[in-house]
Amino acid sequence: xxxxxxxxxxxIAGLIQLALEKEGFSxxxxxxGLAALRLFxxxxxxxxxxDLMLPGLDGLEVCARIRQKPxxxxxYILMLTARGEEIDRVIGLSTGADxxxxxxxxxxxxxxxxRALLRRSLRQGGQHQIHRTQHFIVDVEQRSASRQxxxxxxxxxxxxxxxxxxxxxxVSNPGRVxxxxxxxxxxxxxxxxxxxxxxxTHVARLRKKIEPDPASPTFIKTVVGVGYKFEDAATS
Numbered sequence: 148x149x150x151x152x153x154x155x156x157x158x159i160a161g162l163i164q165l166a167l168e169k170e171g172f173s174x175x176x177x178x179x180g181l182a183a184l185r186l187f188x189x190x191x192x193x194x195x196x197x198d199l200m201l202p203g204l205d206g207l208e209v210c211a212r213i214r215q216k217p218x219x220x221x222x223y224i225l226m227l228t229a230r231g232e233e234i235d236r237v238i239g240l241s242t243g244a245d246x247x248x249x250x251x252x253x254x255x256x257x258x259x260x261x262r263a264l265l266r267r268s269l270r271q272g273g274q275h276q277i278h279r280t281q282h283f284i285v286d287v288e289q290r291s292a293s294r295q296x297x298x299x300x301x302x303x304x305x306x307x308x309x310x311x312x313x314x315x316x317x318v319s320n321p322g323r324v325x326x327x328x329x330x331x332x333x334x335x336x337x338x339x340x341x342x343x344x345x346x347x348t349h350v351a352r353l354r355k356k357i358e359p360d361p362a363s364p365t366f367i368k369t370v371v372g373v374g375y376k377f378e379d380a381a382t383s
Contacts, residue, residue, distance in 0.1 A: 148265055151192040152176040153183040153209065154227065155201050159250075163196060166254035167261065180204025187213055191220045194264055196257075197244070199228040214243035214307055221308045223264040243352070245309050246335075246345075263336060278318040280379035282366070283357075285315045294357055309334065310353045317367065317377035326374035350375060 150167055154160040155178045164174045177186050180201045187195065195213070199206040210224055226244040248260055276287040282295045292304040292314055306314065316325070316333050325333075327343040354361040368376045 148172055148194065149190060149192040150174045150261070151183065151186055151190055151195045151222075153178075153180070153195060153201065153206070154198045155179060156198075162254065163257060166258055170258055170262075172261070178202070180206070180209045183209050184212060187222075192222050193220065194223045194225065194261060196225050196227060196261075199226055210244055223308065225260055225264060243307055243309075266336060276319075278315060280318055280321050280381050282379050283314070283318050285311075285318045287315060304356055306353070306356060309349055310356065313349055313353055314357065317375075318379070321377050321379050321381045324370050324373055324376045330374070346374075 150172050152160055152163050152174055160176045164176055167174050175186060175190055177183050180203045197206045197209060206226060224244045226247040228247060229250045245264055246260055278285045285292045292306055292311060293301050294304055296302050312334050327346045330346050354364055354367055358364050366377055366379050368378055370376050
């Protein structure tokens with residue numbers, strides 16, 4: 148597994164790289180946002196550890212650009228922030244980070260977060276499943292999803308890895324009500340470290356891509372006080 152470390156403090160970047168390379172990961176590092184975008188295109192890493200505060204382009208902008216043009220791989224992104232209050236900013240701006248870690252952190256916690264994120268992609272391996280509802284087709288093996296826009300037109304959905312996994316979860320269980328804890332367990336597993344509100348952020352991002360009117364959802368309904376429910380008739 149290849150990891151790109153984007154951290155402007157050389158000492159922290161070195162400690163991160165040392166901890167991950169001890170665990171067998173292949174790492175490259177850089178110090179600013181523009182270099183991060185260039186290396187991302189060259190390396191196509193499986194995961195990016197991205198500091199929020201960077202010279203030039205900050206971590207939020209780098210994350211947004213990567214999600215807009217993911218390239219061959221759509222990497223997991225672990226955002227680093229130096230202050231706890233920045234977490235709300237990361238989540239609220241919906242840039243597409245998969246998880247976040249507040250400094251200072253221990254090497255053990257960092258490695259656990261990285262393994263948890265990468266394990267999510269491994270969980271999908273070996274499954275040849277296609278989920279269909281009236282308006283959606285999700286092919287788990289091919290990692291593709293489409294929506295029936297009209298009787299004669301289907302559009303491919305451009306989803307991040309987490310958005311794809313979230314839609315796959317919903318489409319495979321139409322009508323089921325999911326609370327945030329259940330969705331976290333399904334998508335991140337028991338290794339998740341963070342705030343349950345991150346689910347709301349990714350649901351909102353997914354709605355923008357699949358709903359005719361995200362402000363009045365047709366498919367992903369909010370169940371007040373509980374969580375979310377996907378409504379679309381299943382097909383064989």
